[in-house]
Amino acid sequence: MRGLVNKIIPFSSVDGPGNRTVIFMQGCNFNCLYCHNPETINVCNSCGICVSKCPYNALMLKFGNVIWDKNICKMCDLCLQICKNNSSPKATYMSVDEVLKEINKVKSFISGITVSGGECTLQSEFLVDLFKKVKSMGLTVFIDTNASIPLYEKKELVDLIDMAMVDIKAYDFKEHKMLTGKGNDVVIENVKYLAKINKLYEIRTVIVPGVLNNYYNVDMISKLLVSLNSNIRYKIIKYRPIGVRKDIIDSCVPSEDMMEELLNLAVKNGCENVILV
Ligand code: SF4
Ligand code: SF4
Numbered sequence: 001m002r003g004l005v006n007k008i009i010p011f012s013s014v015d016g017p018g019n020r021t022v023i024f025m026q027g028c029n030f031n032c033l034y035c036h037n038p039e040t041i042n043v044c045n046s047c048g049i050c051v052s053k054c055p056y057n058a059l060m061l062k063f064g065n066v067i068w069d070k071n072i073c074k075m076c077d078l079c080l081q082i083c084k085n086n087s088s089p090k091a092t093y094m095s096v097d098e099v100l101k102e103i104n105k106v107k108s109f110i111s112g113i114t115v116s117g118g119e120c121t122l123q124s125e126f127l128v129d130l131f132k133k134v135k136s137m138g139l140t141v142f143i144d145t146n147a148s149i150p151l152y153e154k155k156e157l158v159d160l161i162d163m164a165m166v167d168i169k170a171y172d173f174k175e176h177k178m179l180t181g182k183g184n185d186v187v188i189e190n191v192k193y194l195a196k197i198n199k200l201y202e203i204r205t206v207i208v209p210g211v212l213n214n215y216y217n218v219d220m221i222s223k224l225l226v227s228l229n230s231n232i233r234y235k236i237i238k239y240r241p242i243g244v245r246k247d248i249i250d251s252c253v254p255s256e257d258m259m260e261e262l263l264n265l266a267v268k269n270g271c272e273n274v275i276l277v
Pocket of ligand 1: 054055056057058059068072074075078080
């Protein structure tokens, strides 16, 4: 069993509680206009366009496949800027043991792992194998998910995770489809399911002026959250253009005043744990 991994960050303090190793899986079934790591969306098709552009010769085409030499790579990310396929030549198929080796290097300094993406649940069989071993090491397991796959049908996976962090990117089905390419009916069902079994760590919504109906979203999503459990954390996040593909979205960073208004709206609706990021 191998998983396609975009990258592994040994330490993060913003992907769940405590200090965590974060594993970013390659491949996503959404195509969000504001995606800040669009190179995780698709699997590399080995078109080869980025190969000759690498200033350090860290890429080569072999038998029709792009090979990345991580020992030569200087992580300049020029290949990611060149790729028109929303992909990365650096994504690597890894076995569970290879991922565990990376986790073991920092095991003494972390409280757990978070698996993100891309959309990690698209590789749920790999995650099940990985999580069984990580749990046996005494570490906690979180997933950061777009919740598009019916998790209520993935009992083995859900039993293994400690908690999930879920985006509700828009409350209205059509707006969600405009933003991501897919509707949000499964997302909402997953949120209700995870809350019911006490595995919903936080809900996140990105505020995108001029593109989304932000006040409506925060109003409706905070009401949904309160109906489930008012203590679940609601993280309201500023849109930031860093890493976002040029010319596919026309927005700006929301003002502090706007963010405060949205926080107050969520609190007025009964949310007891709201944070602005
Ligand atoms: S990040 Fe990409 S372009 Fe830069 S050195 Fe590595 S492989 Fe080459
Ligand atoms: S990363 Fe993109 S440009 Fe490079 S080979 Fe793969 S699909 Fe082509």
